[in-house]
Amino acid sequence: NAGVMQNPRHLVRRRGQEAxxxxxxxxxxxxxxxxRQLPExxxxxxxxxxxxxxxxxxxxxKERFSAEFPKEGPSILRIQQVVRGDSAAYFCASSPSGPSSxxxxxxxxxxxxxxx
Amino acid sequence: QKEVxxxxxxxxxxxxxxxxxxxxxxxxxxxSFFWYRQYSGKSPELIMSIYSNGDKEDGRFTAQLNKxxxxxSLLIRDSQPSDSATYLCAVKGAxxxxxxxxxxxxxxxxxx
Numbered sequence: 001n002a003g004v005m006q007n008p009r010h011l012v013r014r015r016g017q018e019a020x021x022x023x024x025x026x027x028x029x030x031x032x033x034x035x036r037q038l039p040e041x042x043x044x045x046x047x048x049x050x051x052x053x054x055x056x057x058x059x060x061x062k063e064r065f066s067a068e069f070p071k072e073g074p075s076i077l078r079i080q081q082v083v084r085g086d087s088a089a090y091f092c093a094s095s096p097s098g099p100s101s102x103x104x105x106x107x108x109x110x111x112x113x114x115x116x
Numbered sequence: 117q118k119e120v121x122x123x124x125x126x127x128x129x130x131x132x133x134x135x136x137x138x139x140x141x142x143x144x145x146x147x148s149f150f151w152y153r154q155y156s157g158k159s160p161e162l163i164m165s166i167y168s169n170g171d172k173e174d175g176r177f178t179a180q181l182n183k184x185x186x187x188x189s190l191l192i193r194d195s196q197p198s199d200s201a202t203y204l205c206a207v208k209g210a211x212x213x214x215x216x217x218x219x220x221x222x223x224x225x226x227x228x
Binding site for chain 1: 160217
């Protein structure tokens with residue numbers, strides 16, 4: 001049973017370019033969360049999605065960032081016109097269902113984004 | 117006030133000792149609590165989950181929850197050098213849908 005998969009594992013972009021980060025949840029999981037982690041800092045929630053729906057994007061910057069989880073295929077976190085401050089590790093986590101209070105999140109290996 | 121607070125450490129304990137990691141949270145209605153371990157450069161790995169007041173044991177790990185004091189802790193018995201990592205406390209908010217709040221983590225070093 002494959003775990004949460006993320007690609008690419010490392011991504012280098014120049015300022016002003018676009019970054020696309022992909023996440024495939026664990027089999028049987030329909031809920032995806034994206035987090036950002038800066039060096040020596042904790043995980044910061046960005047967005048929570050179900051298939052074809054954004055449930056909570058309260059942690060997402062208002063500009064340049066967007067996320068989707070289409071009916072088919074992986075969830076994608078998109079960062080337009082990247083700046084150096086976007087350099088961080090971006091983690092995706094998945095859980096099997098939303099409303100249950102016993103849900104647990106399982107993390108993917110992360111994508112380390114470096115903006116030159 | 118942060119949703120979840122942890123002492124950043126670093127915490128150092130000798131091999132074989134008990135390591136005690138603490139976490140407080142602000143949302144009194146929270147019902148789900150988790151401890152994750154994160155090695156440097158790696159992703160968080162779930163260690164324990166706890167939902168009821170009291171202790172929950174799993175091998176060398178014991179999670180303790182006190183909802184009245186809004187406090188959750190993790191004890192690691194017989195600490196090993198391989199336990200050296202950052203430990204993240206996570207709380208599922210009661211009034212924010214499915215959002216999980218993470219502390220900044222406590223860095224633990226087990227000295228051989």
